[in-house]
Structures are given as structure tokens and as C-alpha cells.
Ligand SMILES: [Zn+2]
């Protein structure tokens with residue numbers, strides 16, 4: 074996530090080598106990253122974080138729960154900064170407001186990110202939509218939100234019953250259908266773009282996730298909202314918040330353009 078020269082990575086779930094390739098792919102020198110913010114300590118969110126931190130001197134911002142659950146590699150982190158739900162942290166023009174989400178990891182977080190071009194809602198591992206998440210997302214212009222599995226594909230999945238229960242439970246992952254329910258009932262009037270994130274390779278199909286999302290947008294009377302499906306194998310196209318604005322871009326806004334290169338994290342489950 075970037076605004077001008079301020080760049081912040083949310084999670085680092087790929088290997089260090091893969092992270093370098095992805096960052097190269099979107100033209101970001103890792104030495105220019107101001108921070109890595111960690112949503113939670115599951116391996117698909119932290120795999121390459123310690124190495125990235127050590128090699129480039131990047132501080133890792135994480136909750137106490139994430140730090141305790143980190144496991145191997147925690148000692149390699151160049152520097153820790155505390156993240157706390159409800160306590161904002163700013164990097165230049167980017168202001169992150171962490172909030173707790175329903176997921177089976179200690180102190181798992183989503184973010185509301187305030188920028189000169191509007192707010193972004195970010196939540197990739199959420200077993201259920203909570204009132205707090207609805208409130209945090211209410212006036213966002215872009216949402217990056219989990220669309221992990223199709224309920225029916227999870228039901229017939231090769232995963233063990235206990236794993237299927239976990240994924241589909243309130244502390245697991247958001248289904249295409251649950252996201253569609255959120256869109257029909259709670260989608261904020263400012264939303265211009267939804268990025269479907271954290272899709273399961275086994276229990277979802279990108280075209281199906283997109284179709285269910287578009288159907289919900291149409292039902293909500295919002296067919297003009299752009300839908301982007303984030304894949305696991307390549308970076309998602311950069312989304313320019315200023316470019317989504319209905320009003321002409323002023324020279325000041327142009328100087329502070331905010332862009333979002335996604336694709337840094339792999340999805341589990
Ligand atoms: Zn997780």
C-alpha cells in the first residue's frame with residue numbers, strides 16, 4: 074500500500090524470495106518499505122516477514138498475540154513495534170486503524186486505512202462479519218475482503234471434517250455467500266471497488282467468487298462497483314484510489330496518489 078513515498082506492506086506470507094519477485098513485479102524496492110504490518114501469526118501471513126525485516130531493516134508491527142504465536146524466526150526480526158486494536162498508526166499520508174476480527178489466531182486484525190483519496194477496508198481472515206467490521210467499512214471507497222470458499226465446494230472438499238468445520242466456522246474464513254450477504258445488506262455508499270482476497274485453491278474458483286459478488290452487487294443496486302479477484306500466483310493490478318474518484322483530480326491529490334499493489338500474501342485453506 075503506497076501514498077507518495079510512503080509504502081507499507083500488510084503481511085508477508087510468501088517466502089522471502091517470492092516476496093522479492095512480487096515486489097519487483099510492482100516496481101517496489103524493499104528498502105523503501107517503511108513497515109510490515111501483520112494481521113495475525115498464521116504462516117500464510119508471516120512466512121517471509123522475518124527475513125524481509127532482517128535483510129532490509131524493516132520494522133514489523135504486530136500485536137502481542139501475533140508476536141507470541143510467531144514461532145521460529147521471531148529472533149530474526151529487525152525490530153518490533155506494537156499494534157493494538159483501536160490504536161491508529163500513521164506512515165506519512167497512510168493512517169492504519171487496526172480492529173479485531175473473528176478468526177482463530179490470537180488478536181487477529183483487520184485494518185481501516187485512511188488516505189488522502191479516501192479510506193480502504195482490509196480484512197482477509199474473517200470467520201464472520203461483525204458489527205464492528207461493518208462500521209469500520211461503512212464509508213470506505215475500496216474494500217479488500219476475504220472470499221475464501223464456496224459453501225458447496227467446502228462441503229464436498231477433500232479436507233478432513235474437522236478442517237472443514239474450522240474453515241466454515243465463526244473463527245475461520247469468509248465464504249463467497251457470506252460476503253454476498255454483507256454486500257446486499259451493508260455495503261457502504263462510497264465503495265467503488267471490491268478486491269476479493271484470500272481465495273482457497275481447493276474450495277473456491279475465482280470465476281465463481283466473482284460471479285457471486287457481482288450478483289450481490291446487482292441485487293444491492295450497485296452493478297457499477299468494480300470487482301477485482303486477487304490470485305495467489307501473480308500480483309493484483311495496482312488500484313489507484315484517486316482514479317476511482319468521480320471528481321477531477323486536483324494537482325495536490327495527484328501528488329499524493331495512493332496505489333495498492335496486492336498479491337504479497339498467499340492464501341491458506
Ligand atoms: Zn489465518
Ligand SMILES: [Zn+2]
Nearest residue numbers: 115117198341
Ligand atoms: Zn490466512
